[in-house]
Amino acid sequence: MPVSEIAKAPVVDIPAYATAEDAARLMAHHHVGALVVTREGELIGMLTDRDITVSVIAEGRALSTTAVVEIMSPEPAFLRDHSGIMDTLETMRRTKARRLPVVDEHLRPVGIVSADDLLLYLVQEVAYLGRAVSRGWEVERATKDTPV
Amino acid sequence: MSISSLVSPQVVSVTPTMPVQQAARWMKSRGVGCVAVVDGEQPLGLVTDRDIALACGVDGVLPDAPVRTLAAHPPVTVLESMALPDAIATMAREGVRRLMVTDATGRVVGILSADDLIPLLGEELAALGETVRGHRPAPV
Numbered sequence: 001m002p003v004s005e006i007a008k009a010p011v012v013d014i015p016a017y018a019t020a021e022d023a024a025r026l027m028a029h030h031h032v033g034a035l036v037v038t039r040e041g042e043l044i045g046m047l048t049d050r051d052i053t054v055s056v057i058a059e060g061r062a063l064s065t066t067a068v069v070e071i072m073s074p075e076p077a078f079l080r081d082h083s084g085i086m087d088t089l090e091t092m093r094r095t096k097a098r099r100l101p102v103v104d105e106h107l108r109p110v111g112i113v114s115a116d117d118l119l120l121y122l123v124q125e126v127a128y129l130g131r132a133v134s135r136g137w138e139v140e141r142a143t144k145d146t147p148v
Numbered sequence: 149m150s151i152s153s154l155v156s157p158q159v160v161s162v163t164p165t166m167p168v169q170q171a172a173r174w175m176k177s178r179g180v181g182c183v184a185v186v187d188g189e190q191p192l193g194l195v196t197d198r199d200i201a202l203a204c205g206v207d208g209v210l211p212d213a214p215v216r217t218l219a220a221h222p223p224v225t226v227l228e229s230m231a232l233p234d235a236i237a238t239m240a241r242e243g244v245r246r247l248m249v250t251d252a253t254g255r256v257v258g259i260l261s262a263d264d265l266i267p268l269l270g271e272e273l274a275a276l277g278e279t280v281r282g283h284r285p286a287p288v
């Protein structure tokens with residue numbers, strides 16, 4: 001299963017020269033916690049809602065004059081669109097990032113995958129497995145009637 | 149299994165009058181994404197780093213506004229004696245990933261976070277995996 005198929009949230013990008021206020025507005029409008037920062041369409045950073053709180057508001061800076069490029073995480077770890085689930089889990093564990101951008105061969109962002117997406121995917125697999133096991137016993141009860 | 153042993157007791161409590169900017173500084177210095185706004189012993193609400201970013205960036209809340217402005221909704225609160233499946237069901241029903249946990253007197257004892265439960269369930273599943281693997285016939 002390629003990671004691009006389980007990434008649920010829309011990928012929302014923002015140019016590096018936009019302000020923290022622009023970023024907050026985009027995050028609210030699209031109901032996302034992270035934006036991919038691009039320059040000429042290429043991924044150059046990640047910006048989360050937490051970055052705005054701890055790097056702008058906590059520091060007493062103004063949202064309207066702080067540029068995204070000043071507070072983003074530069075050169076973030078990323079996944080390719082064909083990366084698998086284990087690659088994704090391993091990259092998250094190594095980088096301690098809960099969200100990772102997914103890019104194509106030209107470094108253009110095509111998705112963003114979160115730990116929440118992975119939880120939902122894995123839980124669904126386990127639930128299907130549970131149903132298969134339970135269904136197996138049901139089938140035996142319905143088809144085999146063995147006297148003692 | 150009750151949730152009392154799973155609650156994070158290092159809940160960062162702030163007073164209702166603390167400025168939003170200071171709450172943001174506490175989140176940064178203590179490495180947490182959420183603080184509990186508590187008036188005396190009464191919990192008023194939870195405020196997350198996202199709440200602060202959007203309140204200041206979109207709703208025009210000033211950084212010197214009191215943090216209680218952002219704790220608009222009473223927190224979803226459960227007793228520490230609650231069983232784990234009931235606590236998870238409460239999270240699902242209320243659509244929240246954090247519960248404020250109190251003792252029988254109403255005093256806040258900590259926060260139960262969905263993030264704390266994922267490793268626990270993962271460990272249980274891994275233990276099950278080892279059991280199942282142990283029962284598999286050895287390859288010939």
